[in-house]
Amino acid sequence: MHNTIGGLGEFALITRVTSQFPPTDDVILGPGDDAAVVAAPDGRTVATTDLLVEGRHFRREWSTARDVGHRAVAQNFADVAAMGARPTGLLIGFAAPPDLPVAWAEEFTAGVRDECAVAGGAVVGGDMVGSDTLTIAVTALGDLQGRAPVRRDGARAGDVIAYTGHLGLSAAGLALLERGIDGPADCLSEHRRPSPPYARGAEAALLGATAMLDVSDGLVQDLGHVCRASGVRIDLDSAALRPEPALLEAVAVLGTEDPGEAAEAARGLMVAGGEDHALVAAFPPDADLPGHWHRVGLVSDAAGTPDGGGGEHEGPVTVDGRASRREGWDHFRRG
Amino acid sequence: MHNTIGGLGEFALITRVTSQFPPTDDVILGPGDDAAVVAAPDGRTVATTDLLVEGRHFRREWSTARDVGHRAVAQNFADVAAMGARPTGLLIGFAAPPDLPVAWAEEFTAGVRDECAVAGGAVVGGDMVGSDTLTIAVTALGDLQGRAPVRRDGARAGDVIAYTGHLGLSAAGLALLERGIDGPADCLSEHRRPSPPYARGAEAALLGATAMLDVSDGLVQDLGHVCRASGVRIDLDSAALRPEPALLEAVAVLGTEDPGEAAEAARGLMVAGGEDHALVAAFPPDADLPGHWHRVGLVSDAAGTPDGGGGEHEGPVTVDGRASRREGWDHFRRG
Incomplete structure (x- = not known):
């Protein structure tokens, strides 16, 4: 009876799983040896790692194994894209x-495979061990294609802030799941399977982005990293934060009936909600941005904030000139 | 009171930890951005990943945090070395x-830092999350310096099998710890902090190694992977397996008094014990091997084994022409 991974055994499971992963042109040596060999055409490799822990980053009752596979890949290749690189x-x-x-492991594998196909990357290696806590560790590699990496420390006063992808849908999806509400579908699916705009990372680099990151902890909190690294402030324009229809619908379902309040609640999720893995970047003021890059703010110099970017609690990122009290979260404090 | 990592908080801990890691010439962009950028001078990067789970791969009562840090680095850079690459x-x-x-996290960090200095690699990134189970996920990158990777599938009939590093000491150390015995020190320390011969991976490639891996699950079991990948058999010569004095001492302490039995027990640990992370390779018969490569076996063709390398249970690796019944272990089955 091999319907649990313990019954099937490590080596049989590894064989079954790795056979699911097609190679790409970047794979010089795939799974099965002590290490893989991956192409790094311009002599550099981008590398990032994330852990997903059951009960903290996903729940088996809220997300299918396939969802978790998608998400594990998405959040890591989003980090690669946020450097301006190709997965x-x-x-x-x-x-x-x-x-x-075993079915959970196989569905997870299918999610990984499918999201890799979307992002353009290939699974090249892994490890499989026993643990009381279901934990997934993903490391993603990327290719800068000869460009400089888009770091967090290059934003300059006068730059515009623009994002692409979704904002707030994942947070709304989480709130809906916590209350046992089964819709709107776009919010639930964005929480279960975020859809980062991978290719727009390299696009941003070509458009001259001076700083970029992916939104994982919330727009205000994540842009705070850009402010501190670049020594600038950022002010967001709430009128430019236009909630998607699904987000407004979610806010209504969650109990905010008044249209004005609903719009404000939706913008609250847009600036504080994480895990959509939108890309947000600073661009020179004259950048010719395609319509899928939404201008939502401006960079100014840090004068007036004595520590060169604001203290951790007052925050260097404002909305309509005022402090935003909606912060992201600290993984350990949530305990 | 910030004496636990929950009290200190994620961002403060990350800041405290990452300040400990010096960059090297390979680090183009280190920790602190969405992703790191690492040099890959010959247009390829070697990559491997491992998980260490408390209670399965280490115990806080048997290993210090510093030991665990050393081990986490060692077992991953050993995999890089086993491809013939430089960490x-x-x-x-x-x-x-x-x-x-917090002290545990800081001591772990010190162990990681010190083992990186030994191996020649640099910490370039990471992730820190909450979990009920202390789990460490390490991904190591390496540089083949223009050489072909030394895979598992290149061994040919007539090749000699040689290893470098320690064999059996870690397994003896584990057996000693399980029985609460506080010596011999070399075995305990090899279990707590294995010392892979990193630089000899690249050396083996230059000496013409046709196949190589690091010994993590036991010599017989790991060489089985070479046999299956290369379509060969391997016979080990027990007379050539010369136990180190510390291993013989450990076997005596563990209760094997008879010298003949002790030598046999020591060889048993050498062929079945894992986690020393010795390097074992196949070399052409005329390879001019330095003395720290110990010749212990011969490669022959797989004729006579119908499935081209032996079934999983009979095993393609023999000792003095006989099946070795000492196998490694399967992580889940032990689970």
């Missing part, structure tokens, strides 16, 4: 209790 | 309960 390779560490159904 | 960059995912002492 190439992925390594997956999988720690699971022996009673995990 | 370059390291990414560390750290999942920990909020009540973990």
Whole structure:
């Protein structure tokens, strides 16, 4: 009876799983040896890593295994895109209790495979071990294609702030799930399977982005990193933060009936909600941005904030000139 | 009171930890952005990942935090070395309960830093999250310096098998710890902090190695992977397996008094014990091997084994022509 991974065994499961991953042109040596070999055409490789822990980053009752596979890939290749790079390779560490159904591992694998196909990267290696806590460790690699990496420290006074992708939908989806509400679908699906605009990372680099990151902890909190690294302030224009229809619908379902209040609640989720993995970047004021880059703010110099970017609690990022009290979260404090 | 990581908080801990990691010439962009950028001078990067789970791969009562830091780095850069590559960059995912002492995280960091200095690689990124199970995910990157990777599938009939590094000491150390015995020190320390011969990976490539891996699950089991990948058999010569004095001493302490039995028990640990992270390779018969490469076996063709390398249970690796019944282990089955 091999319907749990403990019954099937490590090596059989690895064989079954790795056979699902097609190579790409970037894969010089794929899974199965001590290490993989991945192309790094311009002599550099972009690398980032994330952990997903059951009960903290996903719940098996709220997300399917396939969703978790999609999400594990998405949040890591979003980081690669946020450097202005193209996704190439992925390594997956999988720690699971022996009673995990084989079907869960296989559906997770299918999600990883499908999101890799969307992002353009390939699974090149991994590790599989036993653990009481289902934990997924993903490392993503990328190719800068000869360009300079778009860091967090290049924003300058006068730059415009623009984002592309979704904002607030994932946070709304989480709020809906917490209340047991089964819609709107776009918010639930964005929470379960965020859809980062991978290719727009490289696009931003070509458009002259001076700083960029992906929104994982909330727009205000994440832009705070740009402010501190670049020594600037950023003011967001609430009128430019236009909630998507699904987000307004979610806010209404969540109990905010008044249209004015609903719009404000939606903007609250847009500036404080994380995990959509939108890309947000600073561009020179004369940048010729395509319509899918939404201008939402301006960079100014840090004069007036004695520590060169605002204290951790007052915050260097404002909305309509006022402090935003909606912050992201600290993983350990949430405990 | 910030003596637990939950009290200190994620961002403060990350700042405190990352300040410990010096960059190297391979680090183009280090920790602090969405992703790191690491040099890949010959247009390729070697990449491998491993998970270490408390209670399965280490115990806080048997290993110090510093030991665990050393080990996490060692087992990953050993995989890089086993491809014939030079260690370059390291990414560390750290999942920990909020009540973990800050001191543990700091000592772990010191172990990582010191082992990186030995191996020649640099920490370039990571992630830190909460979890009920202390789990460490390490991804190591490496540089092949223009050489072909030394894979598992290149061994040919007539090749000699040779290893460098320690064999059996870590397994002996584990057996000693399980019985509460505080010596011999070399075995305990090899279990707590394996010392892979990193630079000899590249050396083996230059000496013409046709296949190579690091010994993590036991010599017989790991060489089985070479046999299956290369379509060969390997016979080890027990007379050539010369136990180190510390290993013989450990076997005596563990209760094997008879000298003949002790030598046999020591060889048993050498062929079945894992986690020393010795390097074992196949070389052409005329390879001019330095003395620290110990010749211990021969490669023959797989004729006579119908499936081209032996079934999983009979095994393509023999000792003095006989099946070795000492196998490594399967992580989930032990789970």
